[in-house]
Amino acid sequence: MSKILRQQIEKITPLSDNEFEYILSHFTERKLRKHQFAVQCGQAVKFDYFILSGCLKSYHTDNDGKIHIIQFGMQDWWITDYQAYYNQTAATIDIDCIEDTEMLCLSYENREKLCAELHKMEHFFRKKTNIRNVALQQRILSLMSNNAKERYDSLLEQYPQLFQKVPKHLLASYLGVTRETLSRFNSTSK
Amino acid sequence: MSKILRQQIEKITPLSDNEFEYILSHFTERKLRKHQFAVQCGQAVKFDYFILSGCLKSYHTDNDGKIHIIQFGMQDWWITDYQAYYNQTAATIDIDCIEDTEMLCLSYENREKLCAELHKMEHFFRKKTNIRNVALQQRILSLMSNNAKERYDSLLEQYPQLFQKVPKHLLASYLGVTRETLSRFNSTSK
Structure with missing residues:
Protein backbone atom coordinates (compact mmCIF):
# COMPACT_ATOMS: atom_id res chain seq x y z
CA MET A 1 0.00 0.00 0.00
CA SER A 2 2.86 2.38 0.77
CA LYS A 3 3.61 2.51 -2.95
CA ILE A 4 0.76 5.04 -3.21
CA LEU A 5 2.89 7.40 -1.14
CA ARG A 6 5.95 6.75 -3.26
CA GLN A 7 3.97 7.41 -6.43
CA GLN A 8 2.79 10.73 -5.05
CA ILE A 9 6.26 11.87 -4.01
CA GLU A 10 7.73 10.74 -7.33
CA LYS A 11 5.23 12.88 -9.23
CA ILE A 12 7.23 15.77 -7.77
CA THR A 13 10.74 14.38 -7.22
CA PRO A 14 12.42 11.03 -8.06
CA LEU A 15 13.49 8.73 -5.20
CA SER A 16 15.88 5.80 -4.93
CA ASP A 17 14.64 2.63 -3.16
CA ASN A 18 16.86 3.46 -0.19
CA GLU A 19 15.56 6.99 0.04
CA PHE A 20 11.95 5.83 -0.02
CA GLU A 21 12.62 3.18 2.63
CA TYR A 22 14.23 5.85 4.80
CA ILE A 23 11.31 8.26 4.30
CA LEU A 24 8.75 5.53 4.98
CA SER A 25 10.49 4.63 8.24
CA HIS A 26 9.35 8.02 9.58
CA PHE A 27 5.68 7.12 9.15
CA THR A 28 3.55 4.84 11.29
CA GLU A 29 0.56 2.89 10.00
CA ARG A 30 -2.85 3.22 11.55
CA LYS A 31 -6.23 1.66 10.91
CA LEU A 32 -9.41 3.35 12.05
CA ARG A 33 -12.96 2.05 11.87
CA LYS A 34 -15.94 3.97 10.58
CA HIS A 35 -16.91 6.79 13.02
CA GLN A 36 -13.52 6.73 14.82
CA PHE A 37 -11.75 10.06 15.27
CA ALA A 38 -8.34 10.87 13.79
CA VAL A 39 -8.37 14.38 15.30
CA GLN A 40 -10.55 15.61 18.13
CA CYS A 41 -11.33 19.23 18.90
CA GLY A 42 -9.42 20.38 22.00
CA GLN A 43 -6.78 17.64 21.82
CA ALA A 44 -3.18 17.71 20.60
CA VAL A 45 -2.66 17.03 16.88
CA LYS A 46 0.34 14.73 16.57
CA PHE A 47 0.09 13.67 12.94
CA ASP A 48 -0.53 14.64 9.37
CA TYR A 49 -2.35 11.72 7.74
CA PHE A 50 -1.73 10.29 4.30
CA ILE A 51 -4.77 8.22 3.39
CA LEU A 52 -4.10 4.72 1.98
CA SER A 53 -7.75 3.68 1.80
CA GLY A 54 -11.10 4.79 3.15
CA CYS A 55 -12.66 8.20 3.57
CA LEU A 56 -12.68 10.91 6.26
CA LYS A 57 -14.21 14.30 6.86
CA SER A 58 -12.86 17.32 8.73
CA TYR A 59 -15.43 19.65 10.24
CA HIS A 60 -16.17 22.34 12.74
CA THR A 61 -19.13 22.28 15.12
CA ASP A 62 -20.48 25.76 15.82
CA ASN A 63 -22.07 27.03 19.04
CA ASP A 64 -25.51 25.91 17.88
CA GLY A 65 -24.23 22.36 17.34
CA LYS A 66 -24.33 22.73 13.56
CA ILE A 67 -21.62 20.89 11.63
CA HIS A 68 -19.61 22.71 8.92
CA ILE A 69 -17.54 20.43 6.71
CA ILE A 70 -14.15 21.80 5.74
CA GLN A 71 -12.91 18.99 3.54
CA PHE A 72 -13.17 15.33 2.76
CA GLY A 73 -10.20 13.00 2.48
CA MET A 74 -9.78 9.96 0.27
CA GLN A 75 -6.99 7.66 -0.95
CA ASP A 76 -3.85 9.60 -1.86
CA TRP A 77 -4.97 12.77 0.01
CA TRP A 78 -3.49 14.28 3.15
CA ILE A 79 -5.66 15.42 6.03
CA THR A 80 -5.17 16.92 9.48
CA ASP A 81 -5.94 20.11 11.41
CA TYR A 82 -3.08 22.06 9.82
CA GLN A 83 -3.47 25.03 12.10
CA ALA A 84 -2.98 22.84 15.16
CA TYR A 85 -0.35 20.62 13.51
CA TYR A 86 1.89 23.45 12.30
CA ASN A 87 1.53 25.50 15.46
CA GLN A 88 1.54 22.49 17.76
CA THR A 89 -1.59 23.72 19.48
CA ALA A 90 -4.88 22.00 20.36
CA ALA A 91 -7.24 21.04 17.53
CA THR A 92 -10.08 23.44 16.68
CA ILE A 93 -11.79 20.95 14.35
CA ASP A 94 -12.74 17.26 14.34
CA ILE A 95 -11.72 14.66 11.79
CA ASP A 96 -13.47 11.29 11.71
CA CYS A 97 -13.91 8.33 9.41
CA ILE A 98 -16.83 8.04 7.00
CA GLU A 99 -15.75 4.42 6.38
CA ASP A 100 -12.96 2.10 7.63
CA THR A 101 -9.72 3.86 6.86
CA GLU A 102 -5.99 3.05 6.65
CA MET A 103 -3.49 5.84 6.95
CA LEU A 104 0.22 6.59 7.15
CA CYS A 105 0.87 9.01 10.02
CA LEU A 106 3.68 11.56 10.00
CA SER A 107 4.49 13.39 13.22
CA TYR A 108 5.46 17.07 13.07
CA GLU A 109 8.96 16.24 14.37
CA ASN A 110 9.49 13.62 11.68
CA ARG A 111 8.21 15.92 8.97
CA GLU A 112 10.66 18.65 10.01
CA LYS A 113 13.46 16.07 10.34
CA LEU A 114 12.88 14.72 6.83
CA CYS A 115 12.72 18.25 5.40
CA ALA A 116 15.97 19.22 7.12
CA GLU A 117 17.78 16.05 6.07
CA LEU A 118 16.50 15.73 2.51
CA HIS A 119 16.18 18.84 0.38
CA LYS A 120 13.95 16.88 -1.97
CA MET A 121 11.45 16.25 0.84
CA GLU A 122 11.42 19.95 1.71
CA ASN A 147 -24.37 29.97 -5.31
CA ALA A 148 -25.07 26.46 -4.05
CA LYS A 149 -25.75 25.02 -7.52
CA GLU A 150 -22.41 26.37 -8.80
CA ARG A 151 -20.62 24.87 -5.77
CA TYR A 152 -22.33 21.55 -6.43
CA ASP A 153 -21.37 21.49 -10.11
CA SER A 154 -17.80 22.47 -9.36
CA LEU A 155 -17.45 19.74 -6.69
CA LEU A 156 -18.92 17.15 -9.03
CA GLU A 157 -16.52 18.19 -11.79
CA GLN A 158 -13.41 18.22 -9.58
CA TYR A 159 -14.11 15.18 -7.39
CA PRO A 160 -16.70 12.87 -9.00
CA GLN A 161 -15.50 10.00 -6.80
CA LEU A 162 -16.77 11.88 -3.69
CA PHE A 163 -20.32 11.41 -4.93
CA GLN A 164 -19.87 7.64 -4.72
CA LYS A 165 -18.19 7.63 -1.31
CA VAL A 166 -19.83 10.32 0.77
CA PRO A 167 -23.41 10.15 2.12
CA LYS A 168 -25.75 12.79 0.73
CA HIS A 169 -26.32 14.61 4.03
CA LEU A 170 -22.55 15.22 4.36
CA LEU A 171 -22.25 16.52 0.82
CA ALA A 172 -25.18 18.82 1.60
CA SER A 173 -23.35 20.07 4.70
CA TYR A 174 -20.15 20.68 2.70
CA LEU A 175 -22.12 22.67 0.14
CA GLY A 176 -24.14 24.50 2.80
CA VAL A 177 -27.51 23.36 1.50
CA THR A 178 -30.34 21.12 2.73
CA ARG A 179 -30.65 17.50 1.61
CA GLU A 180 -33.76 18.43 -0.33
CA THR A 181 -31.86 21.06 -2.30
CA LEU A 182 -29.07 18.56 -2.97
CA SER A 183 -31.58 16.02 -4.32
CA ARG A 184 -32.89 18.68 -6.67
CA PHE A 185 -29.33 19.32 -7.92
CA ASN A 186 -28.80 15.58 -8.38
CA SER A 187 -31.76 15.33 -10.69
CA THR A 188 -30.94 18.43 -12.76
CA SER A 189 -27.18 18.01 -13.28
CA LYS A 190 -25.68 16.60 -16.43
CA MET B 1 13.71 49.03 2.57
CA SER B 2 14.82 45.56 1.51
CA LYS B 3 15.89 44.92 5.10
CA ILE B 4 12.21 44.19 5.83
CA LEU B 5 12.53 41.14 3.57
CA ARG B 6 15.76 40.06 5.23
CA GLN B 7 14.18 40.38 8.67
CA GLN B 8 11.29 38.19 7.59
CA ILE B 9 13.52 35.48 6.13
CA GLU B 10 15.79 35.58 9.17
CA LYS B 11 12.83 34.94 11.47
CA ILE B 12 12.85 31.49 9.85
CA THR B 13 16.47 30.91 8.79
CA PRO B 14 19.73 32.90 9.26
CA LEU B 15 21.43 34.43 6.19
CA SER B 16 24.91 35.74 5.46
CA ASP B 17 25.22 39.16 3.78
CA ASN B 18 26.27 37.44 0.56
CA GLU B 19 23.34 35.07 0.66
CA PHE B 20 20.89 37.91 1.16
CA GLU B 21 22.42 39.94 -1.66
CA TYR B 22 22.14 36.91 -3.92
CA ILE B 23 18.52 36.32 -2.94
CA LEU B 24 17.61 40.00 -3.37
CA SER B 25 19.11 40.01 -6.86
CA HIS B 26 16.24 37.73 -7.90
CA PHE B 27 13.63 40.37 -7.00
CA THR B 28 12.69 43.49 -8.92
CA GLU B 29 11.32 46.64 -7.29
CA ARG B 30 8.04 48.16 -8.35
CA LYS B 31 6.04 51.19 -7.31
CA LEU B 32 2.33 51.38 -7.93
CA ARG B 33 0.00 54.29 -7.32
CA LYS B 34 -3.35 54.13 -5.56
CA HIS B 35 -5.92 52.30 -7.74
CA GLN B 36 -3.25 50.69 -9.99
CA PHE B 37 -3.51 46.95 -10.55
CA ALA B 38 -0.82 44.45 -9.51
CA VAL B 39 -2.85 41.51 -10.87
CA GLN B 40 -5.72 41.67 -13.33
CA CYS B 41 -8.31 38.97 -13.87
CA GLY B 42 -7.69 37.13 -17.16
CA GLN B 43 -4.04 38.16 -17.44
CA ALA B 44 -0.85 36.21 -16.70
CA VAL B 45 0.44 36.39 -13.12
CA LYS B 46 4.18 36.82 -13.32
CA PHE B 47 5.03 37.72 -9.73
CA ASP B 48 4.50 37.06 -6.08
CA TYR B 49 4.66 40.45 -4.33
CA PHE B 50 6.39 41.22 -1.06
CA ILE B 51 4.99 44.52 0.17
CA LEU B 52 7.52 47.13 1.35
CA SER B 53 4.99 49.88 2.00
CA GLY B 54 1.39 50.67 1.15
CA CYS B 55 -1.73 48.55 1.08
CA LEU B 56 -3.50 46.33 -1.47
CA LYS B 57 -6.61 44.23 -1.75
CA SER B 58 -7.25 41.01 -3.66
CA TYR B 59 -10.84 40.38 -4.71
CA HIS B 60 -13.18 38.53 -6.97
CA THR B 61 -15.97 40.19 -8.92
CA ASP B 62 -19.00 37.91 -9.32
CA ASN B 63 -21.44 37.72 -12.24
CA ASP B 64 -23.62 40.39 -10.66
CA GLY B 65 -20.65 42.79 -10.44
CA LYS B 66 -20.41 42.38 -6.66
CA ILE B 67 -16.91 42.52 -5.19
CA HIS B 68 -15.76 39.83 -2.71
CA ILE B 69 -12.53 40.65 -0.90
CA ILE B 70 -10.23 37.69 -0.35
CA GLN B 71 -7.43 39.39 1.55
CA PHE B 72 -5.68 42.66 2.21
CA GLY B 73 -1.92 43.12 2.01
CA MET B 74 0.28 45.49 4.02
CA GLN B 75 3.98 45.96 4.76
CA ASP B 76 5.78 42.65 5.30
CA TRP B 77 2.96 40.58 3.72
CA TRP B 78 3.03 38.65 0.46
CA ILE B 79 0.21 38.88 -2.03
CA THR B 80 -0.63 37.47 -5.46
CA ASP B 81 -3.17 35.20 -7.14
CA TYR B 82 -1.51 32.01 -5.89
CA GLN B 83 -3.67 29.74 -7.98
CA ALA B 84 -2.55 31.48 -11.18
CA TYR B 85 1.04 32.01 -9.96
CA TYR B 86 1.67 28.39 -8.97
CA ASN B 87 -0.09 26.91 -11.97
CA GLN B 88 1.13 29.60 -14.38
CA THR B 89 -2.40 30.19 -15.59
CA ALA B 90 -4.43 33.38 -16.08
CA ALA B 91 -5.58 35.30 -13.00
CA THR B 92 -9.08 34.64 -11.67
CA ILE B 93 -8.96 37.56 -9.23
CA ASP B 94 -7.89 41.21 -9.22
CA ILE B 95 -5.35 42.83 -6.94
CA ASP B 96 -5.11 46.62 -6.75
CA CYS B 97 -3.65 49.31 -4.52
CA ILE B 98 -5.65 50.95 -1.74
CA GLU B 99 -2.81 53.47 -1.41
CA ASP B 100 0.56 54.11 -3.13
CA THR B 101 2.53 50.90 -2.74
CA GLU B 102 6.14 49.71 -3.06
CA MET B 103 6.80 46.04 -3.60
CA LEU B 104 9.53 43.52 -4.30
CA CYS B 105 8.47 41.22 -7.13
CA LEU B 106 9.55 37.60 -7.40
CA SER B 107 8.86 35.72 -10.62
CA TYR B 108 7.85 32.07 -10.48
CA GLU B 109 11.05 31.04 -12.27
CA ASN B 110 13.21 32.92 -9.78
CA ARG B 111 11.33 31.49 -6.82
CA GLU B 112 11.88 27.95 -8.11
CA LYS B 113 15.51 28.75 -8.91
CA LEU B 114 16.18 30.07 -5.40
CA CYS B 115 14.45 27.06 -3.83
CA ALA B 116 16.50 24.64 -5.94
CA GLU B 117 19.80 26.40 -5.26
CA LEU B 118 19.36 27.19 -1.58
CA HIS B 119 17.79 24.59 0.68
CA LYS B 120 17.20 27.34 3.25
CA MET B 121 15.01 29.26 0.77
CA GLU B 122 13.00 26.14 0.07
CA ASN B 147 -21.56 35.47 12.27
CA ALA B 148 -20.55 38.89 10.98
CA LYS B 149 -19.92 40.36 14.45
CA GLU B 150 -17.60 37.45 15.33
CA ARG B 151 -15.73 37.93 12.03
CA TYR B 152 -15.39 41.64 12.78
CA ASP B 153 -14.05 41.06 16.29
CA SER B 154 -11.60 38.42 15.09
CA LEU B 155 -10.28 40.69 12.30
CA LEU B 156 -9.89 43.59 14.74
CA GLU B 157 -8.02 41.38 17.17
CA GLN B 158 -5.68 39.85 14.56
CA TYR B 159 -5.02 42.90 12.38
CA PRO B 160 -5.83 46.12 14.24
CA GLN B 161 -3.67 48.08 11.76
CA LEU B 162 -6.12 47.23 8.96
CA PHE B 163 -8.72 49.39 10.64
CA GLN B 164 -6.46 52.43 10.22
CA LYS B 165 -5.48 51.70 6.62
CA VAL B 166 -8.53 50.29 4.90
CA PRO B 167 -11.67 52.30 4.02
CA LYS B 168 -14.80 51.18 5.83
CA HIS B 169 -16.66 50.03 2.72
CA LEU B 170 -13.83 47.60 1.89
CA LEU B 171 -13.75 46.20 5.42
CA ALA B 172 -17.51 45.73 5.13
CA SER B 173 -17.02 43.85 1.85
CA TYR B 174 -14.33 41.62 3.42
CA LEU B 175 -16.69 40.82 6.28
CA GLY B 176 -19.67 40.35 4.00
CA VAL B 177 -21.81 43.03 5.70
CA THR B 178 -23.23 46.43 4.77
CA ARG B 179 -21.50 49.67 5.80
CA GLU B 180 -24.36 50.38 8.19
CA THR B 181 -23.81 47.07 9.98
CA LEU B 182 -20.07 47.77 10.16
CA SER B 183 -20.74 51.18 11.75
CA ARG B 184 -22.91 49.49 14.35
CA PHE B 185 -20.04 47.06 15.14
CA ASN B 186 -17.60 49.99 15.40
CA SER B 187 -19.69 51.63 18.05
CA THR B 188 -20.29 48.48 20.09
CA SER B 189 -16.81 46.92 20.10
CA LYS B 190 -14.40 47.24 22.97
Missing part, protein backbone atom coordinates in the same frame (compact mmCIF):
# COMPACT_ATOMS: atom_id res chain seq x y z
CA HIS A 123 10.70 20.49 -1.98
CA PHE A 124 7.95 17.87 -1.99
CA PHE A 125 6.18 19.32 1.03
CA ARG A 126 6.50 22.88 -0.28
CA LYS A 127 4.89 21.83 -3.55
CA LYS A 128 2.13 19.89 -1.79
CA THR A 129 1.43 22.87 0.45
CA ASN A 130 1.22 25.11 -2.61
CA ILE A 131 -1.40 22.80 -4.08
CA ARG A 132 -3.31 22.84 -0.80
CA ASN A 133 -3.16 26.63 -0.80
CA VAL A 134 -4.75 26.77 -4.23
CA ALA A 135 -7.53 24.40 -3.12
CA LEU A 136 -8.16 26.56 -0.04
CA GLN A 137 -8.25 29.76 -2.15
CA GLN A 138 -10.78 28.09 -4.45
CA ARG A 139 -12.91 27.04 -1.48
CA ILE A 140 -12.91 30.62 -0.15
CA LEU A 141 -13.88 32.07 -3.53
CA SER A 142 -16.57 29.45 -3.86
CA LEU A 143 -17.98 30.15 -0.39
CA MET A 144 -17.98 33.89 -1.02
CA SER A 145 -19.29 34.19 -4.52
CA ASN A 146 -20.82 31.01 -5.92
CA HIS B 123 12.63 25.87 3.85
CA PHE B 124 11.61 29.55 4.13
CA PHE B 125 8.95 29.30 1.44
CA ARG B 126 7.60 26.03 2.82
CA LYS B 127 7.21 27.63 6.23
CA LYS B 128 5.61 30.78 4.80
CA THR B 129 3.20 28.64 2.78
CA ASN B 130 2.30 26.71 5.93
CA ILE B 131 1.44 29.99 7.65
CA ARG B 132 -0.67 31.04 4.68
CA ASN B 133 -2.44 27.69 4.80
CA VAL B 134 -3.40 28.27 8.42
CA ALA B 135 -4.72 31.76 7.60
CA LEU B 136 -6.78 30.34 4.73
CA GLN B 137 -8.17 27.56 6.95
CA GLN B 138 -9.19 30.20 9.51
CA ARG B 139 -10.86 32.29 6.81
CA ILE B 140 -12.86 29.26 5.63
CA LEU B 141 -13.95 28.37 9.16
CA SER B 142 -14.87 31.97 9.76
CA LEU B 143 -16.90 32.25 6.54
CA MET B 144 -18.71 28.99 7.32
CA SER B 145 -19.49 29.26 10.96
CA ASN B 146 -18.99 32.74 12.43
